[in-house]
Amino acid sequence: MVRINSKPLFALLLSLFSGSALAQLNLFACEPEYAALFKELAPEANVYSATTAKQDPHQVQARPSLISKLRRADLALCAGADLEVGWLPMLQMKANNAKMRPGGDGMLFASDFIDNLDQRDSVSRFDGDVHADGNPHMHFDPYRLLQVAKGVSQALAQTDPDNSASYQANLQRFEQKWQSAISTWEQKAAPLKGTKVIAYHSSFRYLYHWLGMQQVGDLEPKPGLPPSSSHLAKLVNIAKEQQPMAILVTGYQDPRGGEWLSSRTQVPLLILPMSVSEKDGINDLFDLYDTVIDSLLAVE
Missing domain, CATH: 3.40.50.1980 (Nitrogenase molybdenum iron protein domain)
Known part of the structure; x- marks a missing residue:
């Protein structure tokens, strides 16, 4: 009788199952910088960006393809601070995904994790296209972006608790590399x-x-x-x-x-x-x- 060591086989099956679970997550980003952040924190997930670097994120059409992606999304991450106010509400309504509705537990905004610069008590039409909640283009502050990464990692773990340890490990790996890069960038x-x-x-x-x-x-x-x-x-x-x-x-x-x-x-x-x-x-x-x-x- 041949005895088979079941431990390596079990480890392989566990690894395959974990990877499959991660891969099943559908992550929707309003801007490519947040798609890139998703990829750092959940590299096995399906990540979709609604815009490209050559598109003005203030002005986006709620196309059927975007509606379909948001309808299937488990988590979405946008800049917030009203950057997407001209198109995201329409997208949320047509997607008919409870998690993506205003206040839904799958709808994340980077501005909710940080203190935005240039917040105002009030705005008027005379001021032009300004945001009362502050400047939404925060992804060029590496310290604020790290705060966002921590909040997003926590949301990923809550959405997919079976893989919470993987998300925590990915965050730690990203944070270590990011902190090292900050030091290099600041010197340069x-x-x-x-x-x-x-x-x-x-x-x-x-x-x-x-x-x-x-x-x-x-x-x-x-x-x-x-x-x-x-x-x-x-x-x-x-x-x-x-x-x-x-x-x-x-x-x-x-x-x-x-x-x-x-x-x-x-x-x-x-x-x-x-x-x-x-x-x-x-x-x-x-x-x-x-x-x-x-x-x-x-x-x-």
Whole structure:
């Protein structure tokens, strides 16, 4: 009679079952930076991003494909602070997924895990496209992003308790690597402290706050409004007075105003990636930070 050691077989079956359970989770991210965070914390899950780095997350159509993805989602992660207010409520309604409804236990917002910069007691139409709950583009603050990661990891464990140990291990692995990267980034970016920029919108507000940079002018006359001729003329004077190192726009913003200002002031125009984009060789959050900081240093 041949005796079979059942322990290795049991371990293999347990591993396969665990991987299958993780793989069955459907995770929906409103923006690619949060899809990338999901992949760090739940690498075996099915992760879908509603937008790309070349799309303005303020303006998205509630397409049937998005409705279908949200309908099947176990967890969703969005920036919050009203960034997606123009399209997410419609998506939630049409998806008809109880977990994804406002207040549902599967609907997560990064802004709920942190203190947002630039919160306001009230806003009016006169202010333009501003958010009372603060600036929603917090993914360029590595410390705040780590807070979000901890909250998301806890939500994953609650959604899939059989694999809570795996999510905790993934968080610990990500946190260790992330903390090491922060130290490297801060040393590398030290020359950027005190530098000034003109930018389109407040897209990199958290980056400036983290690295000690200053936005001295905005290509938008008011948030959400395209640059006008009179406003650009004022920015020419601001550029002469403040001597910014660069004019910054993102991949989904119209560069023409920045190009005009650059041609009049000789301040270089720099198009920075707003999020993870595998098509552009930015495969994860680490690549995103590396690319942005290296791009700024190349100008500085």
